């Protein structure tokens with residue numbers, strides 16, 4: 001971490017090195033925090049930095065906060081303003097990752113959500129690639145199950161719930177896989193460790209519905225629009241069985257960090273011809289253009305810093 005960058009902490013912008021919480025803080029002790037993951041992209045031709053869909057990210061973050069009984073005077077607009085101010089402070093001229101968090105800020109012992117103070121903080125960092133094999137990822141089906149919405153809100157980004165993602169990811173990596181697909185309590189393929197999933201079967205793009213314990217991904221929403229309106233494809237939201245993965249023509253994962261990652265093998269079985277398929281390849285290019293503010297059609301997705 002570059003500690004010379006800045007952060008928003010306890011109501012003001014401070015050097016990241018000074019943005020410290022106490023070890024007795026509720027959010028640290030119990031994982032009672034909700035977070036977002038937002039990216040800004042540097043456009044070299046325009047020499048400008050564009051934040052990707054910050055309104056949607058903050059809208060989801062405020063929903064996550066609401067699910068965890070948090071209250072805040074921030075709304076989407078004021079959070080965007082603050083984000084732009086922070087990015088300007090550090091004069092970024094490269095891709096950036098942003099991590100906004102609401103957390104239970106009181107100190108002391110006692111598991112609950114009510115009668116606790118909520119705080120907001122935000123830090124930024126230069127971005128590096130998340131999935132190394134993003135054109136030919138090999139995944140396994142995790143032996144862990146995805147958290148169920150009746151256990152911890154699956155459509156919220158709750159910090160404590162990422163212990164589930166971490167178990168999924170580490171066991172997959174240690175077994176030699178790039179990523180894992182995780183089944184929900186009903187045995188349907190829900191997600192990757194921190195990305196949404198799509199498969200192509202008979203030329204139709206299929207992704208699990210928001211009621212299959214997925215995080216309602218902003219990348220998911222964006223690529224669904226590109227697939228439909230730029231590529232003329234049919235996109236269907238329905239549950240996916242595990243055996244469908246191996247017989248799909250193409251398979252890819254989406255996320256702010258993962259972007260569009262092609263999955264070409266599942267548990268040593270090739271998907272399609274075992275190489276990135278044409279729909280995934282085309283989508284990756286169109287999505288990249290949208291991210292960097294190169295497609296006027298998606299201008300509203302890019303907020304200039």
Ligand code: PMP
Pocket residue numbers: 037165191193194195196214215216217218219220254255256257
């Ligand atoms: N699922 C999980 C569990 C995630 O953590 C993420 C990353 N935020 C995603 C899906 C993808 O969501 P998004 O496209 O909004 O980043």
